[in-house]
Amino acid sequence: MRVRRGARTASAVLALALGPQAALAQRVTFGPQFVLASYREVTSGLRYQGTGIGGVVSGRYRRFSAAAAVSRVSFDPTNGSSADSGFTATQLDVWLGYDVAAYASVEVGVTHRGADPEFDAQSVGAVRVGARAFSEIGAGATMSFRADYLAAPQFSGGGRAPVSLDLGLDLDVQLAGRLHGTAGYEFQRIDRKTNPGGTGEMDAPIEQSLARLGIAISF
Amino acid sequence: MRRSRLLLVLAAGCATPVVAQTPSLPHSATLRQALQAYDNVDFARVIALARRALLERMSGPDQARAYELLGFAYSATDSQVKAVDAFKQTILLDPDRELDPRRISPKITSLFYSALGQVLVVRQLKVDSARFVGGQGGGSVPIRFTVTSPARIRTRAVSGATTLLIDSAVTTGTVNVRWPARLANGDPVAAGDWLIIVEATAGQNTFSASQPVRITHGSVDTLPHLTSLPGYQELPETEIAPQSWRPVGLAFLYTGGALIGTLGLESASLGSSSKRELGAVGGAALVTGFVMMLRKPASRPAQGNILYNKLLREQIARRNQDIAQQNITRRQQVQLTVVPLAKPSGAGR
Numbered sequence: 001m002r003v004r005r006g007a008r009t010a011s012a013v014l015a016l017a018l019g020p021q022a023a024l025a026q027r028v029t030f031g032p033q034f035v036l037a038s039y040r041e042v043t044s045g046l047r048y049q050g051t052g053i054g055g056v057v058s059g060r061y062r063r064f065s066a067a068a069a070v071s072r073v074s075f076d077p078t079n080g081s082s083a084d085s086g087f088t089a090t091q092l093d094v095w096l097g098y099d100v101a102a103y104a105s106v107e108v109g110v111t112h113r114g115a116d117p118e119f120d121a122q123s124v125g126a127v128r129v130g131a132r133a134f135s136e137i138g139a140g141a142t143m144s145f146r147a148d149y150l151a152a153p154q155f156s157g158g159g160r161a162p163v164s165l166d167l168g169l170d171l172d173v174q175l176a177g178r179l180h181g182t183a184g185y186e187f188q189r190i191d192r193k194t195n196p197g198g199t200g201e202m203d204a205p206i207e208q209s210l211a212r213l214g215i216a217i218s219f
Numbered sequence: 220m221r222r223s224r225l226l227l228v229l230a231a232g233c234a235t236p237v238v239a240q241t242p243s244l245p246h247s248a249t250l251r252q253a254l255q256a257y258d259n260v261d262f263a264r265v266i267a268l269a270r271r272a273l274l275e276r277m278s279g280p281d282q283a284r285a286y287e288l289l290g291f292a293y294s295a296t297d298s299q300v301k302a303v304d305a306f307k308q309t310i311l312l313d314p315d316r317e318l319d320p321r322r323i324s325p326k327i328t329s330l331f332y333s334a335l336g337q338v339l340v341v342r343q344l345k346v347d348s349a350r351f352v353g354g355q356g357g358g359s360v361p362i363r364f365t366v367t368s369p370a371r372i373r374t375r376a377v378s379g380a381t382t383l384l385i386d387s388a389v390t391t392g393t394v395n396v397r398w399p400a401r402l403a404n405g406d407p408v409a410a411g412d413w414l415i416i417v418e419a420t421a422g423q424n425t426f427s428a429s430q431p432v433r434i435t436h437g438s439v440d441t442l443p444h445l446t447s448l449p450g451y452q453e454l455p456e457t458e459i460a461p462q463s464w465r466p467v468g469l470a471f472l473y474t475g476g477a478l479i480g481t482l483g484l485e486s487a488s489l490g491s492s493s494k495r496e497l498g499a500v501g502g503a504a505l506v507t508g509f510v511m512m513l514r515k516p517a518s519r520p521a522q523g524n525i526l527y528n529k530l531l532r533e534q535i536a537r538r539n540q541d542i543a544q545q546n547i548t549r550r551q552q553v554q555l556t557v558v559p560l561a562k563p564s565g566a567g568r
Contacts, residue, residue, distance in 0.1 A: 036496050044490035135473075137466040138511025143473045143504060147480070165484055169477035169497075171504045185477055185500035189484040205486040211496035213503070 030057040033214030037073045040207045045082035048075035054212060065097040087120035089113055105132050122206060123156035128166060140174030159194035184212040245281045247272050253288055265292040283312035294327045306334035314340040339368050341417045341428040346559045352439050353407025353555040359397035360557045362415060366391050370421035378413040400555050407553050410436040431560040439554045441546040444539045451531055454524035460516040470508025474501040
């Protein structure tokens with residue numbers, strides 16, 4: 001299977017965008033990111049790790065926020081993996097958020113990850129619905145924790161996933177003026193079930209963990 | 220008898236009240252001779268010369284001095300009735316005449332005050348300087364005088380054809396009257412010279428005294444706008460929070476949440492993941508939290524002080540609005556300045 005891993009770098013900026021309203025009343029942020037990722041599928045023997053690049057753009061107006069992120073990661077089989085070749089994942093994420101408090105927001109969005117070659121990993125698309133908590137831990141430093149439910153996932157290889165969750169940890173630090181440093185972690189668990197050949201449903205879970213490190217410019 | 224007379228003479232002689240109060244020499248040569256005779260304690264000659272001087276044409280002040288000299292001489296010769304009559308003439312000619320009780324013998328002084336109680340005069344008419352906004356309540360010109368015996372007192376202000384009654388009452392003694400310098404319709408009086416006239420009437424006896432004053436118009440001072448309220452100062456709108464464990468605590472909380480979530484969501488069939496991604500980001504978060512804990516906290520808005528300052532500014536703005544309204548009114552008002560002028564000689568009659 002192939003999984004196209006989209007950039008989740010947007011979440012770091014989104015965390016900032018969803019920060020305290022007084023500091024972030026109106027802002028547009030964008031920047032490049034370096035991406036680390038791990039991908040596992042179906043069994044413990046099918047493991048990949050890779051690196052890549054990404055980019056993010058986000059905006060905020062009063063209580064509303066929006067962000068889009070893209071990433072491209074080249075995965076290679078890890079030592080001991082049963083896979084014999086790697087693949088490249090391209091992932092696109094979109095978030096729309098609304099602050100319900102000075103420290104929390106609700107969000108909806110979509111995610112799509114495509115794999116190249118197409119059948120080396122599962123391509124997946126889903127709608128995300130979740131919430132985020134954020135805090136300013138210091139002057140110009142914001143952290144957030146996010147939990148999204150991935151609803152109605154679609155897979156290139158078919159199947160269904162009654163439970164799919166996405167966790168995120170994001171950090172944004174103002175380095176100097178408009179220059180920010182960002183870091184983000186995302187863990188995605190998709191309990192995919194397939195029924196190949198009509199022989200009965202079997203589990204084919206997918207897990208991906210991803211770290212993003214980058215800089216961003218805010219206006 | 221002779222001894223007491225000698226003492227009275229000595230007391231009156233050393234006092235020389237007439238000369239002391241009016242140091243200029245009289246124009247009448249006869250009166251000057253009478254004064255010389257008084258200095259020589261020759262009272263018979265004083266009486267003769269003073270009476271002769273009164274037959275001459277003399278100015279009012281000289282006449283008053285002549286009668287006063289007669290009063291002193293008659294007092295020294297124990298002619299009390301004549302002394303009182305002479306003092307009455309003195310008072311009528313110069314109502315403001317006073318004897319210095321420190322230098323004049325009590326006998327002469329008592330005769331003088333006896334004469335004062337037997338005539339109707341208005342004495343010591345004084346009009347104080349004043350400055351106030353015309354037409355407004357509270358501002359007025361203080362007027363005071365003394366009436367020597369009960370009488371109907373009418374106080375008026377006169378300027379050209381305009382006559383304003385200030386007060387009318389039956390009274391005696393010291394009288395204080397305040398003149399608001401207002402016309403009947405409430406407008407301030409016109410600028411110019413005015414005469415404050417006090418008329419006393421008791422039966423057939425009448426007496427009047429006057430004091431000229433000058434009234435000028437000026438613009439009313441406007442009030443300055445406030446920049447602060449006395450006793451209330453603005454507070455700093457930012458404050459430095461004390462250093463605390465909160466940054467690193469929050470970093471642990473968020474990172475721990477991500478770690479627990481990851482461990483909880485990991486699929487058993489896929490085995491344990493390497494956690495290198497979480498390690499990289501969680502480590503960065505913890506380092507950031509630690510650095511933020513050590514850094515001097517940035518100033519943050521002090522909401523209480525901001526609210527206090529906002530209320531203070533609103534209060535000042537409201538006061539300034541009131542002041543602006545008052546200034547609009549003040550610019551339409553007139554400030555009156557009242558200054559008493561020199562009294563013409565022989566003003567009382």
